[in-house]
Amino acid sequence: MPFIPHTDAERDEMLEAIGVTTIDALFDEVPMSLRASLPPEMPEGISEMALMQLMQRRAKQDEMSLSFLGAGAYEHHIPAAVWDLTNRGEFLTAYTPYQAEASQGTLQLIYEFQTMIARLTALDVANASVYDGATALAEAMLMAVRANKTNKSKRIVVAGNLNPHYIAVCEAIVSNQGLVLEVLEPDEQTGTIPTDCAPQLSEAAALVVSYPNFFGGLDPVDALTDAAAAAGALVIGVVNPTALALLKPPGQWGASGADIAVGEGQPLGIPLASGGPYLGFMCCRKAYVRQMPGRIIGRTVDQTGQPGYALTLQAREQHIRRGKATSNICTNQGLLVTAATLYLSLLGDEGLRQVALKSHAGINQLVAAAGQIEGVSRRFSGPVFHEQVLQLPVPAADVVNLMANEGILPGLALGALWAPMANCLLVNVTETKTSDDIDHFVTHLANAIEAIKSTC
Amino acid sequence: MPFIPHTDAERDEMLEAIGVTTIDALFDEVPMSLRASLPPEMPEGISEMALMQLMQRRAKQDEMSLSFLGAGAYEHHIPAAVWDLTNRGEFLTAYTPYQAEASQGTLQLIYEFQTMIARLTALDVANASVYDGATALAEAMLMAVRANKTNKSKRIVVAGNLNPHYIAVCEAIVSNQGLVLEVLEPDEQTGTIPTDCAPQLSEAAALVVSYPNFFGGLDPVDALTDAAAAAGALVIGVVNPTALALLKPPGQWGASGADIAVGEGQPLGIPLASGGPYLGFMCCRKAYVRQMPGRIIGRTVDQTGQPGYALTLQAREQHIRRGKATSNICTNQGLLVTAATLYLSLLGDEGLRQVALKSHAGINQLVAAAGQIEGVSRRFSGPVFHEQVLQLPVPAADVVNLMANEGILPGLALGALWAPMANCLLVNVTETKTSDDIDHFVTHLANAIEAIKSTC
Amino acid sequence: MLIFERSRSGRRAAAQHVSSKGLGLDLGDDLGEHLRHSPAGLPEVSELEVVRHYTNLSAKNFAIDRQFYPLGSCTMKYNPRGAAAAASQPGFLKRHPLAPEAQSQGYLACLYELQTYLQALTGMKAVSLTPMAGAQGEFAGVAMIRAYHQKRGDHDRVEILVPEAAHGTNPATAVMCGFVVREIPVTPEGDVDLAALQAAVGPRTAGLMMTNPSTCGVFERQIAAIAETVHEAGGLLYYDGANLNAILGKVRPGDMGFDVLHMNLHKTFATPHGGGGPGSGPVGVGERLLPFLPTPTVGQTESGTFRWLDKRDLPDTIGRLSGFMGNAGILLRAYAYARLLGGEGMQRVGAYATLNANYMAKRLTEAGFDLAYPTRRATHEFIITLAKQAKHHHVTAMDVAKRLLDYGVHAPTTYFPLLVPECLLIEPTETESKAEIDGFVAAMAAIADEIVNTPDQVTSAPHTLPVTRLDDVKAARDLDLAWLKTQPA
Amino acid sequence: MLIFERSRSGRRAAAQHVSSKGLGLDLGDDLGEHLRHSPAGLPEVSELEVVRHYTNLSAKNFAIDRQFYPLGSCTMKYNPRGAAAAASQPGFLKRHPLAPEAQSQGYLACLYELQTYLQALTGMKAVSLTPMAGAQGEFAGVAMIRAYHQKRGDHDRVEILVPEAAHGTNPATAVMCGFVVREIPVTPEGDVDLAALQAAVGPRTAGLMMTNPSTCGVFERQIAAIAETVHEAGGLLYYDGANLNAILGKVRPGDMGFDVLHMNLHKTFATPHGGGGPGSGPVGVGERLLPFLPTPTVGQTESGTFRWLDKRDLPDTIGRLSGFMGNAGILLRAYAYARLLGGEGMQRVGAYATLNANYMAKRLTEAGFDLAYPTRRATHEFIITLAKQAKHHHVTAMDVAKRLLDYGVHAPTTYFPLLVPECLLIEPTETESKAEIDGFVAAMAAIADEIVNTPDQVTSAPHTLPVTRLDDVKAARDLDLAWLKTQPA
Numbered sequence A, B: 001m002p003f004i005p006h007t008d009a010e011r012d013e014m015l016e017a018i019g020v021t022t023i024d025a026l027f028d029e030v031p032m033s034l035r036a037s038l039p040p041e042m043p044e045g046i047s048e049m050a051l052m053q054l055m056q057r058r059a060k061q062d063e064m065s066l067s068f069l070g071a072g073a074y075e076h077h078i079p080a081a082v083w084d085l086t087n088r089g090e091f092l093t094a095y096t097p098y099q100a101e102a103s104q105g106t107l108q109l110i111y112e113f114q115t116m117i118a119r120l121t122a123l124d125v126a127n128a129s130v131y132d133g134a135t136a137l138a139e140a141m142l143m144a145v146r147a148n149k150t151n152k153s154k155r156i157v158v159a160g161n162l163n164p165h166y167i168a169v170c171e172a173i174v175s176n177q178g179l180v181l182e183v184l185e186p187d188e189q190t191g192t193i194p195t196d197c198a199p200q201l202s203e204a205a206a207l208v209v210s211y212p213n214f215f216g217g218l219d220p221v222d223a224l225t226d227a228a229a230a231a232g233a234l235v236i237g238v239v240n241p242t243a244l245a246l247l248k249p250p251g252q253w254g255a256s257g258a259d260i261a262v263g264e265g266q267p268l269g270i271p272l273a274s275g276g277p278y279l280g281f282m283c284c285r286k287a288y289v290r291q292m293p294g295r296i297i298g299r300t301v302d303q304t305g306q307p308g309y310a311l312t313l314q315a316r317e318q319h320i321r322r323g324k325a326t327s328n329i330c331t332n333q334g335l336l337v338t339a340a341t342l343y344l345s346l347l348g349d350e351g352l353r354q355v356a357l358k359s360h361a362g363i364n365q366l367v368a369a370a371g372q373i374e375g376v377s378r379r380f381s382g383p384v385f386h387e388q389v390l391q392l393p394v395p396a397a398d399v400v401n402l403m404a405n406e407g408i409l410p411g412l413a414l415g416a417l418w419a420p421m422a423n424c425l426l427v428n429v430t431e432t433k434t435s436d437d438i439d440h441f442v443t444h445l446a447n448a449i450e451a452i453k454s455t456c
Numbered sequence C, D: 001m002l003i004f005e006r007s008r009s010g011r012r013a014a015a016q017h018v019s020s021k022g023l024g025l026d027l028g029d030d031l032g033e034h035l036r037h038s039p040a041g042l043p044e045v046s047e048l049e050v051v052r053h054y055t056n057l058s059a060k061n062f063a064i065d066r067q068f069y070p071l072g073s074c075t076m077k078y079n080p081r082g083a084a085a086a087a088s089q090p091g092f093l094k095r096h097p098l099a100p101e102a103q104s105q106g107y108l109a110c111l112y113e114l115q116t117y118l119q120a121l122t123g124m125k126a127v128s129l130t131p132m133a134g135a136q137g138e139f140a141g142v143a144m145i146r147a148y149h150q151k152r153g154d155h156d157r158v159e160i161l162v163p164e165a166a167h168g169t170n171p172a173t174a175v176m177c178g179f180v181v182r183e184i185p186v187t188p189e190g191d192v193d194l195a196a197l198q199a200a201v202g203p204r205t206a207g208l209m210m211t212n213p214s215t216c217g218v219f220e221r222q223i224a225a226i227a228e229t230v231h232e233a234g235g236l237l238y239y240d241g242a243n244l245n246a247i248l249g250k251v252r253p254g255d256m257g258f259d260v261l262h263m264n265l266h267k268t269f270a271t272p273h274g275g276g277g278p279g280s281g282p283v284g285v286g287e288r289l290l291p292f293l294p295t296p297t298v299g300q301t302e303s304g305t306f307r308w309l310d311k312r313d314l315p316d317t318i319g320r321l322s323g324f325m326g327n328a329g330i331l332l333r334a335y336a337y338a339r340l341l342g343g344e345g346m347q348r349v350g351a352y353a354t355l356n357a358n359y360m361a362k363r364l365t366e367a368g369f370d371l372a373y374p375t376r377r378a379t380h381e382f383i384i385t386l387a388k389q390a391k392h393h394h395v396t397a398m399d400v401a402k403r404l405l406d407y408g409v410h411a412p413t414t415y416f417p418l419l420v421p422e423c424l425l426i427e428p429t430e431t432e433s434k435a436e437i438d439g440f441v442a443a444m445a446a447i448a449d450e451i452v453n454t455p456d457q458v459t460s461a462p463h464t465l466p467v468t469r470l471d472d473v474k475a476a477r478d479l480d481l482a483w484l485k486t487q488p489a
């Protein structure tokens, strides 16, 4: 049933005021040949109660009891206050804050978000979000090409240990404007990008580094940043915001820091929820702010001199500059920005650090324990943040299927992405996992390997 | 961890301002012999995350997939908007609206609630809630004794088909003031109260009628009300508010209507939640309003003449009249009043009527289907609202246990309350049950009966 | 505008209508003479209208989530969202109160443990969780005192003593339990007048109800002597636990000699007040009252399973106090809160509540306000008296309370306890920051200035709220308690 | 006050801290040179401070839940709470985007059915749900147009035509896809200038982007001729579905001749706007663009199980547009909304949205306001122009917009489309009542009076909001985009 408040009497009164007798008459400018009838594929409306029963059933169908699957989306504890407040009607049902005086709540919140992201990344300015981590990177590439006045090139060098879906998304988006992506192969042993990549960087518009990388490992970001700077390429860091509570922020990489940082904001208080809505964050050096896409909030004053907040630098945006805008983005991920801001406020520096530390300790614990199983080892050497590739003695996809049937998602089987890695399982641990959970995982993993071995 | 915002530096600053060096020094008026140390039974504090994991586990333990258990608490669909709004901090974290100017939201809402309850019961005035349906009845008895100027008696005649827990609660409360409860036995065939009860009513302060009664049936409220009125006894109706969308409201019983109506407000948008918090509602004829306990909101004007709302008739209440108050009640069930008001607003007359109708049709459907099982029949004749007693060929408690193990609560086994009813099962159906649910119930019931029969 | 004024005949919030299709029955035909003749007159509004109406109404409230709310005796502290979330798991919300014990072990475990914690924190022998608010806890406690004396055949004990500063529920409860109330005066230093108490106790004394810290915001120093006096006279000691926040983890009522107490979980254990409720008022008892505890309570069998204890287990119980099991959901919140804080956290509650009150009292005296008990240490709350201001500037405590609203702070409790003239009872609670307290003191200092320089601004306050002061006389005289019109003009 | 100004070094919202006890590892020691040197400077505040700060911030917003919000082109209608609740079931919220298909059938079923509904409602052949907002839907659509021409070797088609009234995202998208934009004028009656279009099309034309009803708030009557013109020239027709609400169930873009479209689920399918997002912008295509749909989409096997379709199934796809699967949660909300309304409900949406707009337009003309297209029927929205008022009284459309805020109504869209001087684009939506609309008209009538009698009151508005008009010039000149101080003064 539609949410229409009109009584029949009111409808008739309104029609009379307009001077027609039926609502259909209001469609008189639509050619008769175009009038549609009700498509038979459409179901009948149902009550909210019936809807809830249906959706509860469907949601239950997909429930898992334990998950070690990360690969770009991470299960963290979300403080109850985050969504209690984010879901307040005043945040939830407001539009983009174009009328500043009637939107100071959202505007100030975004300014606070920008500040938090800038501080986390140690860069100067952040925008009010783009769609997700992958599109944030695509926008960063376009931005780097516009911003790099030294290397006037459309070539972007991308670390090959970046999330392959991010590379795919960037291809789909930036190739339309003639950008070319060139992938740096990671080292076989460490999974990290070799620091001797200067030749490829020469004349490139930018280098994209993932920190941590898709395998959970930590690339030599200082050396890579310095190499790129030397070659005149901008450095774009793709970072996990939780990790930055523990790891060196992009603004402090190498001698002069990265130029742009982007990432997926999901770990900051946003549920896994099948992949979205999440939020892409973007920040950069102040010098490049006019090349940054998306909304930006500025602090200013009102006519009485008291502080207030407003959209600023709108000349970068499509609604002002149309074809000359930095991007076509309009609707962004505002509500998720609200959630992330609340999350970061509730955790603070120390809280986020503890989340990062416990996640880090957890993956180390898991890898050590799993390493006791015969034939299981770390695929790559070197430190990781909270994710690691396990080399298994059997196909990882089979392990995933077996364990999933028992309600456990053990991680991502990498064979579908890289055929030679068919026996590789990407495993993640966050602060949500107890020692019991890890033991449980290891036991089930050992059983699954045993079962697969014995059937072949 | 306590929710204390002080940093160590602030704490020291504050201590210095006070002129002491430790917080302990602030307890210097407490005799040393009384200073307690930490009781060893207290656990260590845990994080919100650990708490959620613990409570999710415990809640899961108790989950049932299907329930036909009513007996005073009913599973209805609760529109999502009800608790989305009820849980707004402005409703949730306000105190009792003593400062009227800073509480107009809650005050107006209660005034609206009073209006809705008065309209549902067809009585003049309602209060702002008492604890639950049972205590509402106890308060109504005390009130009737105060209000009845004709029969100056402490004897209350109670329909024996009233919820036995309500009778127990009233005993526990009103006997302290010397009231005596006298129970009218229901008819063996119909389960309703015979209308020839005039002798018992004579000189009684009040008659308590349950509508529907505990067995789901409908007593002859018109005749009973007239008989009580003739005897000078006040009539107290204990009513299910959902039923009143369909059934005759207390204000219209007999020639002159009931005098007081009370009931359990849980069906109005409040989750089962193990029995509370619910809300007891109370209403009465205007003439008795000064004898009614609990808060009452009045509509008035402010100094500029605009309408506003305030607590009124406070001289009935303990904070003003202390020992002479109508009751000791102070904190009531405010938040549940908010939920019930939202529920009634969202459903409206027609919505509530549909809920009542569908529940009513559902129990009839269930009883008809269950009646096909050999040995299963209705225990009582006559129409019911949405609940009915089934006579089984085996002990009902055994059926409950068997079915509960399969995740189905089939109803209440009445043997624990009335030994002769050991084979009786009180079954409820609300609008939440589909025809499939009912079929499912009947199949499992038949199986359970079969299983029990075959083991003895 | 009332929701009824938004109503239009025939309008529906259609998503909330269940389909009665396929029921295969003539709906309601079997109900005959029982059928209602005409609709009740509930509002007929759209879902958006409901959402907007009540969202806007909510915005007219002050609340902890928006304002500092130092309402004395009410313990308006932060109510952790996590505790609410934990208690609101679907499995808990859907659990029927009469579900079999075998299918209730998760829930019963929480209740059992909560009983244990409350016993430990109060120093009592056993706890019943069933009372639904402080006043019902008082009722249970005093009814147990009555049952105790009656069981012993001690039928002459018909008096309950209460200090004159007691909360209104204390005398009201005593009367509800069939007792006569006798008030005991309080000394100028806020203590119970011991001599008067000694004179009052005797063979008619059933018990004494008091709270400690008292409603004067001070710790009753002679508590040992008071307990002895009452006990020697054959009476029992009731502890009104509304002020437990002050001494949580520091002093235990059981150790002070109390025989029975109630706790206000909606104060000390951080359940939101909901604009008037719900609460929860568990009772704890010492040895003597053990047999009388209200049912049900939760016990544990040797095998570790939990079970309900009822009249069969406690034949002398005063009985049931609710249709099911009290305000179950509030108990889960309190349990969650206890787990979050743990023992050490509980101890810090009392400590920091006391720190905040003493700091605030000190700052207010520096700003020129008079403490009601200047020689005493404040507990978790304290009283200032505006008698001076009333006399010299004709500005009352109520005026100051209303003016505070304009400063964006909820007013403290006014005119309670009654024995202090023009008083404000102020309780900051431990969850408020120094900055918030300093802000309150600054507002009070500004109002102190206004009292002298622009008293009209104070006496006509509030100026910035949805309404100005309301006509209470008209409210009581022209009783308008329900909206009678059915349609807007 | 900023949350950073409430921060105090060393303060913690302790309940949010996980315990790292018993991890048995020297935390972080293995990270060496990767370790961060100094904390980021996130706020250090208590949980209460967070709750109070953001609750109070929220109160500074206008929102559908509190105000009538007739923002043209934005479809600010009621967002059913039930749809959100249905989409927020724990099983959905916890589902990992990369969960195996076998453990995702509940979720995939919803997506599959939603694809079906959107196809049916738009008259297209297939739908991909992956775009994350309208603009990304446009991107997907135009990228498909590009892929189509390239696949055919038609490399000269480098131009995208857009009517001058088009939304800014249209030209921006065309450029993002590597096209050149060519604007087509609009006639004084709000139609595309057909002659100009005919002159513009040719072998360089890749396609035309338009919305119908147009952003002028009128239905493009010559849509058949336009489609023919573009198609004959070898171009494709893109439908910007932001205005779908107007014609839902009444007219289908597929029937009008469009080859590709996007829908704004956050408008037509009632997902809340969240203060700027998230949205969801599924794309639908006709026969010709089928091979190019972005991935993933959901397919069904013969046995009835659902599966993801990706590049292996759609080798010519333009590719992936998001890290996972678009704004999945918004898709579930849209699915829930579609189920609640059903086909008939969808038809009534377009009908009543149109009724409300026409009624409001009529009432406003009666109140003396000028419609931009007085000879035309309004669709779901319409434009008034304040050119007259600007000329005679020096009061602008922006002034009126700001003044409306004082009347408790959100302002309509201002100065869009650019071609109408001093315009307000007004869209009441179908979920608003006659009373709300009449209230808006009354406010406008009152402002009309003010414009003549007290114009200062209008030009200096708003007067009742948390701030007065902001200094945008200073905002852009003295860029202050992040709080640099770490501690309060």
Ligand SMILES: Cc1ncc(COP(=O)(O)O)c(C=O)c1O
Residues within 6 Å of the ligand: B329, B330, B331, C073, C074, C133, C134, C135, C136, C167, C169, C170, C211, C215, C240, C242, C243, C264, C279, C280, C281
């Ligand atoms: C001292 C005191 N005793 C008793 C009560 C009564 O508690 P409740 O309101 O929960 O019934 C209160 C509550 O305000 C109180 O402050």
Ligand SMILES: Cc1ncc(COP(=O)(O)O)c(C=O)c1O
Residues within 6 Å of the ligand: A329, A330, A331, D073, D074, D133, D134, D135, D136, D167, D169, D170, D211, D215, D240, D242, D243, D264, D279, D280, D281
């Ligand atoms: C006509 C029109 N087209 C496109 C868009 C862009 O949609 P989105 O904001 O979802 O990217 C909008 C949104 O405002 C619009 O009104």
